[in-house]
Amino acid sequence: MSDAGLSARVATPRRSIFETLELDVRLLGMLMAFAAVAVVFTIWTGGTFVSPRNVFNIAVQTVPVAIMACGMVFVIVARNIDLSVGSMLAMCSAIMAMSQTHWLPSVFGTEYGNPAILLATVLIGLAAGTAMGSITGWLVGYQRIPSFIVTLGGLFVWRNVNWFTTNGQSVSLTDPNLLMFGGTEGVLGAPASWSLGIAASTLAVWAIVASRRNKQSHGFTVKPVWAETVMAGLIVGVILLFVGWLSRYPIPEAKLKRLFAASGQTMPEGYTAMHGLPISVLILILVAVAMTLIARKSRLGRYIFAAGGNPDAAELSGINTRLLTVKIFALMGFLCGLAALIAQARLQSHGNDIGMLEELRVIAAAVIGGTALAGGIGTIYGAVLGALIMQSLQSGMAMVGVDTPFQNIVVGLVLIIAVWVDILYRKRLGLSK
Amino acid sequence: MTDNRTPLVEMRDISISFGGIKAVDHVSIDLHPGEVVGLLGHNGAGKSTLIKILAGAYKADHGEILINGERVEIDNPRDARDLNIETIYQTLALADNLDAASNLFLGRELLRRGFVDDAKMEAETRKIMSRLNPNFRKFNVPVSALSGGQRQSVAIARAVYFNARILIMDEPTAALGPHETQMVAELIQELKAQGLGIFLIEHDIHNVMKLCDRASVMKNGELVGTVNVNEVTDDDILSMIILGKQPAHLAA
Numbered sequence: 001m002s003d004a005g006l007s008a009r010v011a012t013p014r015r016s017i018f019e020t021l022e023l024d025v026r027l028l029g030m031l032m033a034f035a036a037v038a039v040v041f042t043i044w045t046g047g048t049f050v051s052p053r054n055v056f057n058i059a060v061q062t063v064p065v066a067i068m069a070c071g072m073v074f075v076i077v078a079r080n081i082d083l084s085v086g087s088m089l090a091m092c093s094a095i096m097a098m099s100q101t102h103w104l105p106s107v108f109g110t111e112y113g114n115p116a117i118l119l120a121t122v123l124i125g126l127a128a129g130t131a132m133g134s135i136t137g138w139l140v141g142y143q144r145i146p147s148f149i150v151t152l153g154g155l156f157v158w159r160n161v162n163w164f165t166t167n168g169q170s171v172s173l174t175d176p177n178l179l180m181f182g183g184t185e186g187v188l189g190a191p192a193s194w195s196l197g198i199a200a201s202t203l204a205v206w207a208i209v210a211s212r213r214n215k216q217s218h219g220f221t222v223k224p225v226w227a228e229t230v231m232a233g234l235i236v237g238v239i240l241l242f243v244g245w246l247s248r249y250p251i252p253e254a255k256l257k258r259l260f261a262a263s264g265q266t267m268p269e270g271y272t273a274m275h276g277l278p279i280s281v282l283i284l285i286l287v288a289v290a291m292t293l294i295a296r297k298s299r300l301g302r303y304i305f306a307a308g309g310n311p312d313a314a315e316l317s318g319i320n321t322r323l324l325t326v327k328i329f330a331l332m333g334f335l336c337g338l339a340a341l342i343a344q345a346r347l348q349s350h351g352n353d354i355g356m357l358e359e360l361r362v363i364a365a366a367v368i369g370g371t372a373l374a375g376g377i378g379t380i381y382g383a384v385l386g387a388l389i390m391q392s393l394q395s396g397m398a399m400v401g402v403d404t405p406f407q408n409i410v411v412g413l414v415l416i417i418a419v420w421v422d423i424l425y426r427k428r429l430g431l432s433k
Numbered sequence: 434m435t436d437n438r439t440p441l442v443e444m445r446d447i448s449i450s451f452g453g454i455k456a457v458d459h460v461s462i463d464l465h466p467g468e469v470v471g472l473l474g475h476n477g478a479g480k481s482t483l484i485k486i487l488a489g490a491y492k493a494d495h496g497e498i499l500i501n502g503e504r505v506e507i508d509n510p511r512d513a514r515d516l517n518i519e520t521i522y523q524t525l526a527l528a529d530n531l532d533a534a535s536n537l538f539l540g541r542e543l544l545r546r547g548f549v550d551d552a553k554m555e556a557e558t559r560k561i562m563s564r565l566n567p568n569f570r571k572f573n574v575p576v577s578a579l580s581g582g583q584r585q586s587v588a589i590a591r592a593v594y595f596n597a598r599i600l601i602m603d604e605p606t607a608a609l610g611p612h613e614t615q616m617v618a619e620l621i622q623e624l625k626a627q628g629l630g631i632f633l634i635e636h637d638i639h640n641v642m643k644l645c646d647r648a649s650v651m652k653n654g655e656l657v658g659t660v661n662v663n664e665v666t667d668d669d670i671l672s673m674i675i676l677g678k679q680p681a682h683l684a685a
Binding site: 214215217218219220293297298299302303305306307308309310312313314315316317318319376377 | 488490509510511514520522526527528529530531535536539540541542544547548549550552553555556
């Protein structure tokens with residue numbers, strides 16, 4: 001708290017270390033849960049769980065759900081729900097698969113794999129997602145049909161329009177430029193990853209300093225310098241650890257030889273290269289940062305939270321809440337398109353069941369991440385962390401040989417327990433009755 | 434009152450119905466600068482509905498609104514705000530999950546390089562609050578953590594900050610204790626002295642006698658009459674509310 005009047009009060013000695021750091025207790029809880037999952041599986045698997053290779057895989061597998069969960073936070077904060085995201089993902093994926101392999105090549109007479117076609121495909125896919133989201137938003141915002149109903153309908157409709165789009169067939173995708181978005185096939189390598197990590201760290205430190213200066217310029221008391229330093233240190237540490245760890249995952253020798261052969265060269269003896277940051281994870285990070293900026297620092301975000309806290313107040317304050325609903329769902333649709341691109345690139349094909357049941361994972365990620373279904377409360381980083389916790393659990397259980405049905409049982413229980421703990425915590429703080 | 438100046442607000446012959454029920458039936462009221470006009474009547478008499486038409490929350494089926502003698506169209510709350518009409522609602526139109534500054538500037542955020550400038554907004558909120566409610570300290574918590582009086586001062590601060598000329602207050606003291614009620618009463622006097630026109634919806638007859646210059650009484654959607662408060666007694670006004678008739682000595 002940076003309350004000027006507060007410093008004079010006697011209550012100051014009882015401030016805990018977390019209050020001084022202004023650390024969100026809920027975030028802290030999630031980080032601890034994540035750490036617990038990591039420690040348990042690391043011990044259980046004898047260290048394999050935290051190997052660069054497995055960290056890389058978990059990161060890559062988390063991306064589509066995490067991207068959509070960012071959009072779901074806004075949807076739920078504004079007191080709506082979107083059950084159709086899995087089907088919208090499938091629909092976007094179908095459109096992109098068909099346009100790059102059939103439609104665009106036949107219209108322009110070019111070969112599959114032409115970069116221009118891929119670019120057009122990506123734009124078409126994102127536009128399709130945005131359009132589908134806008135339709136949902138219009139039905140919810142302007143026609144006042146409950147979002148649960150609209151998107152439950154959408155779940156059936158888009159899933160099956162998807163089926164007709166491809167005639168029920170899987171489409172195999174081999175364009176190397178597309179596969180770059182999938183993970184293993186599109187990595188930045190160690191040097192570029194390190195540079196990005198250092199750039200991101202610099203940016204984070206700059207942001208902390210700038211925010212502190214702005215507060216000081218208005219005469220507010222700010223956190224002690226040591227607290228700011230600790231926070232900055234933690235953030236920089238996490239960024240560099242993550243980047244550094246992924247930069248220790250070597251690309252297999254056979255694959256390197258193939259890559260050299262493809263460009264007509266022979267691989268020098270003893271050559272090695274590391275994976276580094278996958279492009280898909282970079283996209284997720286950019287989405288999360290952009291969505292956080294929208295949530296915290298833009299009018300749009302402020303209005304979304306206001307509408308979730310008190311829809312009447314938002315309306316009476318002159319906010320066009322109907323158009324706001326359209327924007328929220330359009331953004332959700334756009335992110336479904338982006339997630340579809342990454343999902344199909346990772347699977348290297350479009351199948352009918354792509355994104356099946358993904359809506360439930362997305363909602364679960366947002367809710368585990370602290371988004372309240374009653375609206376008004378939620379964070380982007382929470383949703384990403386929620387997706388990461390679920391994926392880690394599942395990946396860890398798979399590694400130690402837990403059967404798939406039991407994995408899903410655990411994930412379901414974790415969802416319930418996460419919300420339960422949150423309710424108990426809020427009761428104890430007196431935040432709710 | 435023989436006042437020949439152009440009224441600040443004139444609502445002429447306003448009607449609105451909801452599903453066949455006439456909530457407001459051909460009602461005309463006016464308001465002058467530096468004047469407090471009380472709106473009275475039972476629950477469901479149509480006071481809040483009438484005032485919501487002026488605030489842009491509802492659109493009248495019939496009638497016209499004049500501000501400073503000029504006809505205006507008020508289609509939504511934004512139009513009302515553009516005309517410097519600010520409303521403090523009975524239900525306290527605050528978003529509970531946001532802090533005081535975010536609520537004060539809701540819909541009119543201060544920007545810095547395209548992003549909302551929270552520090553600037555908090556500084557401005559502190560400035561206005563030091564004037565309205567010097568004991569206000571809770572700037573960094575959601576307004577759900579505030580008391581009724583503190584919440585009311587946020588709502589009032591919003592109206593005052595944006596230089597309202599016409600202020601609509603829908604039972605501003607309903608949720609408040611005696612001390613906070615006194616604070617709001619003093620504030621109304623101060624705003625009045627600054628030349629604002631205030632419509633005050635009020636149930637407490639003593640507050641009406643104390644704060645208002647004129648009182649318009651409604652019953653079943655119709656205007657019973659408008660009286661100068663210093664020419665009548667509480668009983669006269671009460672009988673207007675209950676019987677729906679002008680007192681005999683004024684009706685002549």
